[in-house]
Amino acid sequence: MAPIKTAIIGVGNCASSLVQGVAYYRESNTAQGLIHDRIGGYGAGDVEWVLGIDVDQRKVGKDIAEAIFAAPNNTAVFMPKVAPTGVKVIMGRVLDGVAEHMTGMGDKGFVVAAAPEADKARIVGALRSSGAEVLLNFLPVGSEEATEFYMECALEAGVAVVNCMPVFIASRPEWEKRFRAKRIPIVGDDVKAQLGATIVHRVLSSLFGARGVNVERTYQLNTGGNTDFMNMLDRQRLGSKKESKTEAVQAMLAQRLADENIHVGPSDYVPWQKDNTPAAAVQRRYRGADGRGIYRRRRAGGGIAAEPSRSGPWMR
Ligand SMILES: NC(=O)c1ccc[n+]([C@@H]2O[C@H](COP(=O)([O-])OP(=O)(O)OC[C@H]3O[C@@H](n4cnc5c(N)ncnc54)[C@H](O)[C@@H]3O)[C@@H](O)[C@H]2O)c1
Numbered sequence: 001m002a003p004i005k006t007a008i009i010g011v012g013n014c015a016s017s018l019v020q021g022v023a024y025y026r027e028s029n030t031a032q033g034l035i036h037d038r039i040g041g042y043g044a045g046d047v048e049w050v051l052g053i054d055v056d057q058r059k060v061g062k063d064i065a066e067a068i069f070a071a072p073n074n075t076a077v078f079m080p081k082v083a084p085t086g087v088k089v090i091m092g093r094v095l096d097g098v099a100e101h102m103t104g105m106g107d108k109g110f111v112v113a114a115a116p117e118a119d120k121a122r123i124v125g126a127l128r129s130s131g132a133e134v135l136l137n138f139l140p141v142g143s144e145e146a147t148e149f150y151m152e153c154a155l156e157a158g159v160a161v162v163n164c165m166p167v168f169i170a171s172r173p174e175w176e177k178r179f180r181a182k183r184i185p186i187v188g189d190d191v192k193a194q195l196g197a198t199i200v201h202r203v204l205s206s207l208f209g210a211r212g213v214n215v216e217r218t219y220q221l222n223t224g225g226n227t228d229f230m231n232m233l234d235r236q237r238l239g240s241k242k243e244s245k246t247e248a249v250q251a252m253l254a255q256r257l258a259d260e261n262i263h264v265g266p267s268d269y270v271p272w273q274k275d276n277t278p279a280a281a282v283q284r285r286y287r288g289a290d291g292r293g294i295y296r297r298r299r300a301g302g303g304i305a306a307e308p309s310r311s312g313p314w315m316r
Contacts, residue, residue: 005133009138010139105230222277230269233269
């Protein structure tokens, strides 16, 4: 099967893991670690990188296979030698992709390249000449204008989109309509880590419902030491991420919670955690559907009381 020609916007940590993963599965001839061995006949190694777009000085102009290891990326390196793709990362259009505070963080933040910024014609031309069939959007949270700019380019170039981040495009009827009219597939918005806080929170939420327990309140606190979490220190950029994560949990609850009883979202930047984002504290208070506790504790008087759960698992 011919590989899927794929372009990436934002050659950050997610892109690094993905490019390394594709290289790994191409070499290793195993399906271990994958949720699906094949999708529509394609395996994980059946991807060809044909275009990379970024705005960071340490990435623009480098082969994708080299750019994925450039600072400020700090994700795990499990394939230190990814074969060169022969494709150099081109300069994109900055717009709101780079938050102001991100350029004052030294090496750990973003450093905007001096190269001239691309206009729409340049990106559309690059998409067309690369032969890209699918475009992955890995821009930082809060990049509303930049995402919309690249979506316009995808529409014009006729390239399918996987919107891996939480600027709502695939789920917004006006955008969906435009992609549908051109018969261009789009999926999104936002992806989920394979076994991270959100999926654990979702599974616990549905487990409570399945066992007849009403959740009264729930919260999930995430921290990390990568540019994703550094970027989200600007709370104004966080709206869509919080909504995306909160709705992912609300959807699994037997009964929707009032806004004040659910808190799900990125909480802080902890540099030494790098790209591990290890902490997901999930805590609930719960009661049975009839108002009595499922977990029973004898009181001195012999009554039954609902008991708060313990702090939940710490996840990698
Ligand atoms: N890590 C996860 O498990 C996970 C899960 C779901 C969603 N996401 C989302 O995926 C996105 C990417 O995450 P990441 O960890 O790779 O972030 P990252 O900060 O490592 O990468 C973002 C990249 O985008 C580049 N960039 C910024 N503005 C740009 C522009 N205008 N044009 C082109 N490139 C630009 C940056 O230079 C950087 O290389 C984020 O929105 C994140 O929330 C990540």
